[in-house]
Structures are given as C-alpha cells and as structure tokens.
Amino acid sequence: MEPQSKEKYKVLFVLHLPPPVHGAAIANSYIKNSKVVNSDHETDYVSLATNTVLDQTGKGSFKKLITFVSILKTLTRLLRSKKYDLCYVSLTASGPAFYKDAIVVALLKLFKQKIIYHFHNKGVSFTKQNAVNEALYKFVFKNTKVILLSKYLYPDIEKYVSEDDVYYCPYGIPASTIVRDSVGFKEADNKLSLLYLSNMMIEKGVFVLLEACSILKSKNIAFKCNFVGGWTDITPEEFENYLVKHDLQNVVVAHGPKYAEEKLAFFDNSDVFIFPTFYHYETFGLVNLEAMQHSIPIISTKEGGIPDVVVDGETGFLVNKQSPAELAERIEYFASHPMEAIIMGEKGKKRFDEHFTMEKFEKNISEIITKAISNI
Template sequence: MASRILFILHIPPPINGAALVGKYIKDSEIINTRFETQYVNLTASFSLEKIGKGGIEKFKHIFDIVRNVVKTLKQNKYDLCYMTLTAKGAGFYKDFVIILLVKLFKVKIIYHFHNKGVALNSKKWYNAMLYKYAFKNTKSILLAPSLYKDIEGFVSKENVYFCPNGIPEYATLNTFEDLEKGDIKPCKFLFLSNMMRQKGVLELLKACSLLQKQHLKFECHFIGAWADITEAEFNSTVKKYQLEHIVTFHGKQYGEDKVAFFETSDVFVFPTFYHNECFPLVLLEAMQFGLPVITTDEGAIGEIVLNNETGIIVKQQDVDSLAEAMLKMLKAPDIRKKYGAMGKKRFAENFTLAMFEKKMEAILTKALNN
C-alpha cells in the first residue's frame, strides 16, 4: 500500500516561486502515482497587493485553512506531512498554528523552504522558542546548500535535504544570431518579475539612463505585475531619465506571449536585493532560452548563475556595476552567445521539472523511511 502524504502548500494565485512549485508538485504524475496524496492550499493572500497585510477577508481565509487542515487530519491517517513553511513574519505565526495541529495528530513533518529569515528572526527570544518547537523531530528541504546557514541553529545537517527547483521545458529557438559587421540591431534587455523596489527596477532604469548618455543602441523591456512600484511612479521615472524611446512596459505576460519575449531578447537582467529571494524561477526560464543573465548574489542565485560563465553577478544596488555589466553585454555579442549557450546547457543538466520531480520523490521516500 502506498504511503499517504498530506501536502500543505501554496498554489496560485498569486503567481510566485513557491506557488508555482506547489502547482508543479500537485500536478506531478510521478509524485501522485508514487504516493497517496491529499492537498491543502496554504495561500491566505490571493493578490500581490495583499501579501503581508491583514484584514477581515484574510483572517477568514486563514480560518478556512485551519478548519480544512483539521478536517483533513481527522478524516485520514497520514504517514508524512509536507509543508511549505514561511520562514518569518505573520506568515510564520499563521503556519505555526498549522504545525501545532499536525503535531497534535502525531504526523511526521518535512518542511520545504522557498524563503529565508529564520536566523534573523530568531534573535527575538520568543521566536527562537517557536522555531525550536517547530523544528523538533522534523526534516527540512532547502533549495541549495548555501541556504543552510539560515536554519542551522535549529536543524542538524543530517535532517536536511537539498533539492533545486525545476521548471517545464519548452522547445526553444536559438536566441542568438551572428551579428555581421555594421549590424545596428539594438541589444534587447529583458526584466521579468513583480514590479517591486527590491527587485531592482529603479536601479535598472538608472543604469539605462547611464548607457543612454553614451549614445548606444539598446532597448529595455519590463514585464510584470505592479507591486510597491506603481504605474505612475514607473512612468514618471522613465520620463525623468528621458527613456521613453528605450524603455517599454508590457504588463503581465503568460504562456506563449511570455515565451515570445524570451525568444526575442538578448540579455536577461534581474538586479534583485529582495530580502526573501532564494531561488528565482525566472532565472531558470532565462537560461533555458539561451539568455545570458545579469543579476546579484542574493539567496542561492550564486548556485544558479555562474559568474563570467553563464552571466555576470553584480553588486546589489550598485548602479555603476550594473551599467558596466550591461555595457559589456551590449558591446560583445560573442560573449552574450557564449554565456547564453553555457546557461542553456546548465539548465538542461540541472534544473528541469523532470529532475525536480524525481529528486522530490526520492526525498519524500527517504523522509518516510527515516
């Protein structure tokens, strides 16, 4: 008889890394065939604007989640509970209630982290007490070894598994064309993420303004949902730097529309300094489409993008460093092509969805047997 696993995880909306991975697991033929599965959606905020905020509607969603977990635990006996634990803040306190319920029913727990903040948050004594209880007799899944330092104060390494994220594969085109001498085709930079300050949106606009002063031919395309940067602020910044003929915002793009942007761009730029950044799926997308990447060393990004091999890693919030990397890519199509090809190869060897599903199946099997 197959082992029974209760998955308590995030599922879109909204669309973010944790929710997408949750959907991949829920839809996984490998996992659902190997185990007897049940799913509970842990999402309490169904739009980007409401993440991290309270309100009557959100408390109702939380109450519904708790009630659903209780009902599910009463109806079935589970061998393991998989849970995408929020590392800190209000989300952690909400998740802690779920942890209490699961432990009350004496079900083994394995956490899967898509964010970080345990080390910093545990400096408050009451949080340290909660973490100590939450991690006791549990296993954890991290996206990369470099993220272990965030939980090492509460979890021994033998109770930790490492599983990099993976994404579906597309039949991609060769993004790069050999540029003949005299070709004046502008270099196309692409940014794709939620329009948040900590994703480096304003730094990228400033870097574009520096490049523009050198009278270089390039374009910068932005894709994403408005978050703490509003449409009015973005447009006023573009106007301030006189980038109207260089910068274009395309809103949210999905499916084939999004694919078209990857296939027609030359360089992917992601100058994030977001405090929760761990393993951005968008970098995997860019790599599988053969795009060289300009990004920062936040979370486990340094284990995705290899500096001066598949892209360039720049200092966070350093506009000059960002502009310098963009200039290098702009002036050297041969380097773009080389880094892009190496990134595409690295993606195929490490970050496909099929690889992720197989690793996740193996980890869950080990957790059940230990």
C-alpha cells in the same frame, strides 16, 4: 505471476498555491501537478493561500481570517480521516505568515504527524531575536526535516536545524514551447535587447536597472530594455515619471504582466536577461531558469541561492546588490561582445538541461519524501 505493486506512502501537502502568482506558488503548483509525485505516493493537497492578490500579502483582514479558519477545518477533517506517513509543509520563514504557519504546524504535531518543510523563501536568521520567536522556531523545527533550494541557504536555519536533517533540491521548470534561435542582436539597428521579467518591486531591482539604463544612455550604448511583470510596491505612474525624468521613454518600456505564449515571446526576442534582485526573501529566482532554458545569458546578484544557478563568468555575470554602475558595466560588455552573449547563453542552456529540468525536480522531490519518511 505479476509483480506485487509497491505500497504507496500517504503524503499530505500543505502549501501555498496560486493565486496570487509568485515563485513559491508556482513551484508548489509544479509539485501538485507532478505525475511522478502523484504516482509514487498517495497524495492530498491543501492550499495555505488566504488571499488572491499579490499586494495583499502580509496584510491582515477579516476575510483572510475566515479563509484561514476554513483551512484549519479542512486540515482537521483530513487528519482525522487518514493517517499520513508524512506531511509536507511549504513553511514561511518569518513575518506574520510564519505565525500563521506555526498554527498549522501545531495542528499537525497535535495529530503526531511526521513533517518535512520546503523553504521557498528565507528570513529565519534575521527575524527579531526574542523569547517568543526563539521558542516558536525551536517548537516548529523539533523532530522535523527540511528541504532547501541551495547550500547557500543553510546558514539561514543553521541555528535550529542540523545539516544532517536537510535535503537540497533545486527547482526545475517545464519545457518551453519555444526553441530560441540565437543569431545576434534581436533588436533592429544592432540594439542590445534587455529583459527584466519579475514582479515590479523595488527589492527586485527595478530602479537599480533603470539607473543602469540611464548610465548606458549617457554613454550612447544602443539598447532597449523591456520590463515585464505585475505592479506591486511600484506604481505605473512612478515608473513612468522616472522614465520622463531621466529621458528613457524611447529605450525603456513596461509591459505589465504577461503569460503563456506572450511571456515566452519576450524571452525569444531578448539578448540578455537582467535580474538585479536584493529582495530579502529571495532564494533562487525561477525566472533565471526560464532565461537559461531560452539560451539567454543572465546578469543577476549573489542573493540567496542564485550563485548555484548562474555561474559567474560562464553563463552570465553576478554583480553586487544595488550596484547600478557595475550592472551597467556588465551590460556594456555584452553590447560590445555579442558573440560572448551567445556563447554564455548556450552554456546556460546546457547547465539547465543537466540540472534544472522539471523531470529532475519531480524525481528529486519524490525521492526526498521517501527518504524523509524513513529518517524522521
């Protein structure tokens, strides 16, 4: 007699999917395309995205309103046609998008659904304290579970959520098609090759790194810094003007957004990855995982859950936010200790393999879903 197949739970995923491309959307696409999640459970997916361009995020428009109404209609149709065991929602922590998501939550609660939130950002704790927000957060979090990326992020929601109702699940990313050969400086003439790869945003630390580059040049440190990412609140003209003003045209280059093999090539040709973020919604920094996977040491900040990713002094360095002098000092350390860069990069790759693979992420998400259904 063949063994009886295990009954699958019915799970509705309501999440932000690309476009536009950002960390949360990428992570959600990993879940949507996960063979583990979709084989372990019976799944349906609804995207919460109401715009396709990153710089339209947070801005209202009639077109976005029509899209949101269409999303609500789709959800209503699904909720009427099927009884789900759990609804997974990638809830926005604060701002206008939170109010939009709260309407989605109200609809799910109207249909008496069990809900688990997966936070890809933060901001609950620094939302303006008033009676409306207080009531909304209490309503949204009542009788629900929460997935966070790191223990460092729990203080953001502790006012409304008991830690007994929280699951921790760090991101994982797909295996790279490039195996990096770490054999010293990638640039000619022993120049240290630096890489920034993220959206070109002020709060991601673009100008912090540029100021650090200016410091390095004044000290005659041999380096080249590549910026890779889409333009958001910084324009190409503003960036170029900074380079001209500080005489950095020969050592700093902005390449715009790159994808697939082109993006991987930048990792393959870099010695140190720089992510000096102070973005108020930063939770994890998926790009740090990409750098670790390519055996590149990282210099980042103590923002969000990044200390759970980058081990200070072991797989790279964590510097204070908005501190170009400290950032320059750490870059200079790698310039004068190239073997340390290689050693730290290799330790980062080992840490990645142990904790941050796609297989581990998929398995963790699937198991958390099963646990949450039993515990709500």
